Amino acid sequence: MxxxxxxxxxxxxxxxxxxxxxxxxxxxxxxxxxxxxxxxxxxxxxxxxxxxxxxxxxxxxxxxxxxxxxxxxxxxxxxxxxxxxxxxxxxxxxxxxxxxxxxxxxxxxxxxxxxxxxxxxxxxxxxxxxxxxxxxxxxxxxxxxxxxxxxxxxxxxxxxxxxxxxxxxxxxxxxxxxxxxxxxxxxxxxxxxxxxxxxxxxxxxxxxxxxxxxxxxxxxxxxxxxxxxxxxxxxxxxxxxxxxxxxxxxxxxxxxNMEENMNKVKALRDRLINGLKEIPYSKLNGDPVKRLPGNVNYSFEGVEGESLLLGLDREGICCSSGSACTSESLDPSHVLTGMGLPIELAHGSLRFSLDINNTEEEIDYIIEKVNQVVDRYREMSPLWEDLKTGKRQHYLPE
Ligand SMILES: Cc1ncc(COP(=O)(O)O)c(C=O)c1O
The missing domain is CATH 3.40.640.10 (Type I PLP-dependent aspartate aminotransferase-like (Major domain))
Structure with a gap:
């Protein structure tokens, strides 16, 4: 897909x-x-x-x-x-x-x-x-x-x-x-x-x-x-x-068509947020209510956003690990650090920006693939290993 x-x-x-x-x-x-x-x-x-x-x-x-x-x-x-x-x-x-x-x-x-x-x-x-x-x-x-x-x-x-x-x-x-x-x-x-x-x-x-x-x-x-x-x-x-x-x-x-579009896109956004919530040690960034109808920005502990982005791209999903202008740099997002997010969580963030052309089926596909890709990259991540063995403290609850 x-x-x-x-x-x-x-x-x-x-x-x-x-x-x-x-x-x-x-x-x-x-x-x-x-x-x-x-x-x-x-x-x-x-x-x-x-x-x-x-x-x-x-x-x-x-x-x-x-x-x-x-x-x-x-x-x-x-x-x-x-x-x-x-x-x-x-x-x-x-x-x-x-x-x-x-x-x-x-x-x-x-x-x-x-x-x-x-x-x-x-x-x-x-x-x-x-x-x-x-x-x-x-x-x-x-x-x-x-x-x-x-x-x-x-x-x-x-x-x-x-x-x-x-x-x-x-x-x-x-x-x-x-x-x-x-x-x-x-x-x-x-x-x-x-x-x-x-x-x-x-x-x-x-x-x-x-x-x-x-x-x-x-x-x-x-x-x-x-x-x-x-x-x-x-x-x-x-x-x-x-x-x-x-x-x-x-x-x-x-x-x-703004009213109708906003309602449709917000419902997709909230479906995605609800699905991603189930991933342990992850977190929604930005106000849950006062946010753009299509924006979902999520941090996953113990993994790099860039790796997740490329992993999802192989599954056919286009998203972003920061703003388009900074996605070629490996600096953590100035937006996420500016709102006080630790550098590790800023590094492990993904942005999905949805609109009226997206469907519920696509959202469910994103949820399934993010789960798989986060699992896969965590297994390979030395950072995740340190978190699992207690060498490092988690920032987020499970
Ligand atoms: C908030 C914001 N301001 C300005 C711009 C730049 O707009 P343009 O690509 O039309 O130059 C962007 C593009 O990503 C943006 O998101």
């Missing part, structure tokens, strides 16, 4: 998104910045897509939507704009979480080298930050708080409306990386007081290489790609109209 359970890394195109994409490659091939009729037709479609995105995140105005090459670019531009845009006002401090995606963490590190100061907050052991910790970290010179909507590795959903209200009260900009949450969880940028938000099409069955930066009117964006005057002068480069139309179609499809 072949089971794709790595939807947090990327999803497959939906039929709708594929049809729109292929259709647009021929039909809307004009450059939307050209004045002739082909160009103007493409521009019309582009502006319709902008309206669609605005509608589904409840932006006040479609001109608050800027199309980018994906989540990473949107994250970079949001942070750089807030930091450099407010520097003249004496604001040089930024707040974020230690468990953010590297698109945030590496941009913050670059800003630190340029003289900005960054506070990295650790979440509680359930992966969720305490809003009081955000409040206590705020300073007179804080320019921005950037807190992800939901975590890509262990799925914890952050208290976004509460942080939004706090930032509004204190007059501090609030950005959220909603790459994993968009189209999976309800988002309302106005009600949640979100000033900037990043999203990416390939996480909700749209194409790769296309995303959005939402920036509330009044926020001065700083270009990170210089060149032509596309996207109201804030993002140079000939516009990827087919990708954008496909993004909008995928977003519409997922949001129109």
């Amino acid at each position: 072949k089971v794709y359970a790595d939807n947090a890394a990327t999803t497959y195109l939906s039929e709708t998104a594929r049809t729109v994409l292929i259709d647009a490659l021929d039909k809307y091939n004009g450059n939307p910045n050209s004045l002739h009729s082909d160009g103007q037709l493409a521009k019309e479609k582009l502006e319709e897509a902008r309206q669609t995105v605005a509608k589904y995140i409840n932006a006040k105005n479609a001109n608050e939507i800027y199309f980018t090459s994906g989540g990473s670019e949107a994250d970079n531009q949001a942070l750089i704009s807030a930091a450099k845009g407010l520097k003249d006002k004496g604001k040089k401090h930024l707040i974020t979480l230690s468990i953010e995606h590297h698109a945030i963490l590496h941009t913050m590190a670059t800003l630190e080298k340029e003289g900005f100061e960054v506070t990295y907050l650790n979440p509680k052991s359930n992966g969720i930050v305490d809003v009081e910790d955000v409040r206590n970290a705020l300073r007179e010179d804080t320019a921005l708080v950037s807190v992800m909507f939901a975590n890509n590795e262990m799925g914890a959903i952050q208290p976004i409306p509460e942080i939004g209200a706090l930032c509004k009260e204190k007059g501090v900009l609030f950005h959220t990386d909603a790459v994993q949450a968009t189209a999976h969880l309800p988002i309302d940028v106005q009600a949640m007081n979100i000033d900037m938000l990043s999203l990416s099409a390939h996480k909700f069955h749209g194409p790769k290489g296309v995303g959005v930066l939402y920036a509330r009117n009044g926020i001065r964006l700083i270009n990170i790609i210089e060149g032509g005057a596309q996207e109201r002068g804030k993002r140079a480069g000939t516009i990827n109209v087919p990708g954008i139309l496909s993004l909008a179609a995928a977003l519409k499809e997922a949001c129109d």
